[in-house]
Amino acid sequence: xxxxxxxxxxxxxxxxxxxxxxxxxxxxxxxxxxxxxxxxxxxxxxxxxxxxxxxxxxxxxxxxxxxxxxxxxxxxxxxxxxxxxxxxxxxxxxxxxxxxxxxxxxxxxxxxxxxxxxxxxxxxxxxxxx
Numbered sequence: 124x125x126x127x128x129x130x131x132x133x134x135x136x137x138x139x140x141x142x143x144x145x146x147x148x149x150x151x152x153x154x155x156x157x158x159x160x161x162x163x164x165x166x167x168x169x170x171x172x173x174x175x176x177x178x179x180x181x182x183x184x185x186x187x188x189x190x191x192x193x194x195x196x197x198x199x200x201x202x203x204x205x206x207x208x209x210x211x212x213x214x215x216x217x218x219x220x221x222x223x224x225x226x227x228x229x230x231x232x233x234x235x236x237x238x239x240x241x242x243x244x245x246x247x248x249x250x251x252x253x
Contacts, residue, residue: 130202130203131199131238131239131241131242132242134195134198134199134202134239135195135199135239135242135243135245135246136242136246138151138195138198138243139151139243139246139247139248142191142195143248151188151191151192151243151247151248152188152247152248152249152250153244153247153248153249153250154188154250155186155188155189155191155192155247156188156192156240156243156244156247157244158189159171159175159189159192159193159240160237160240160241160244162174163233163236163237163240164237167233168216168220168229168232168233168236169216169217169220169221169229171193172193172197172213172214172216172217173217174186174189175189175190175192175193175213176190176193176213176214176217190213192240192243193213193216194211194212194213195243196213196216196236196239196240196243197210197211197212197213197215197216198211198212199235199236199239200216200232200235200236200239203235205228205231205232205235206219206220206232207219216232220232
């Protein structure tokens, strides 16, 4: 049986490896992940997810790395039972947590997201390697 830290680390490493398998320039780098915890602490998880999922006029994410990182966070939250499996994306995270009248699920998801992002920051490749 794995403890919570091992679960977080394993999922983050799996997501980083999958992102690094993408073509050059489409992976996930430290700069994509480094600012997310501060954004979450200062603005909240929902506002940060909304910021990361903004699209341009061609319906492509303006910040694809941030969106990819928040999709990984949502996948982890769904795996932990903090989101339903059908909402395992940044957009689903916004939909589910903003429609819940109780603040406790959002608080739990925020704490878990911050802890999870700590591992993503450790495993993400430095920017110069893109």
